[in-house]
Amino acid sequence: MIRVCGVIFLLASLLLGGCNSGPRVSVSADGSEATMSKTITVLPGQTVKISTFGAVNPDCTPAGEGVYRLTQRPAQGRVDARREMVFPTFRDSNVRARCNLQRTPGTLVTYRANANAAGQDAFSYDVYSTSGALLHHDVSVNIR
Numbered sequence: 681m682i683r684v685c686g687v688i689f690l691l692a693s694l695l696l697g698g699c700n701s702g703p704r705v706s707v708s709a710d711g712s713e714a715t716m717s718k719t720i721t722v723l724p725g726q727t728v729k730i731s732t733f734g735a736v737n738p739d740c741t742p743a744g745e746g747v748y749r750l751t752q753r754p755a756q757g758r759v760d761a762r763r764e765m766v767f768p769t770f771r772d773s774n775v776r777a778r779c780n781l782q783r784t785p786g787t788l789v790t791y792r793a794n795a796n797a798a799g800q801d802a803f804s805y806d807v808y809s810t811s812g813a814l815l816h817h818d819v820s821v822n823i824r
Contacts, residue, residue: 713814720791721822722757727792730759730819732766734786735810740779744810748787751816752804756797756823759805761789797823 703718722728735743748761765783770776789805801821808814 712812713816715816715818717818717820719820719822721824722791722793723824724793724797725795727790730789730791731817732769732786732788733807733815734766734768734784736768736776736779736784738775740776740782740784742785745785746787746810747808748789749806749808750803751806752802754791754801754803754821756799756801757791757793757803757821759789759791759803761787761805764788791819791821793821793823799823 703716705714705716707714720728720730733746733748735746737743745763750759750761753759763785764787766786766788767782768776768779768784768786770780791803793801801823802819803821804816804818806814806816
């Protein structure tokens with residue numbers, strides 16, 4: 681159950697990441713791995729938020745940090761992941777929902793298209809939760 685909850689927390693935080701098309705999610709049979717695919721649209725030279733992730737205890741104190749790893753680099757842009765204070769995005773039914781009102785330690789993932797970029801781009805990254813669950817991200821980019 682802990683692994684499933686770790687993936688669910690990561691999924692919840694990513695669903696509000698500002699993408700242009702709804703993410704497609706698949707989860708392994710035991711719930712310890714999930715793959716999220718989404719498409720974003722950006723202008724050349726523009727930076728967009730891809731996702732945020734982090735972990736908090738029910739009392740809103742930090743519960744460790746997930747591990748981020750870029751697995752496929754984009755050809756026409758740059759992906760950055762930096763530690764910063766982020767707002768969690770728990771559902772109202774989650775005991776941690778009150779934590780949504782305050783910033784907690786986390787990681788922000790962004791994509792910046794090169795100034796002369798055009799057409800399509802893509803990249804992938806993995807996030808390992810503090811419980812060991814893996815969330816793999818495949819991101820397609822339309823550069824207009």
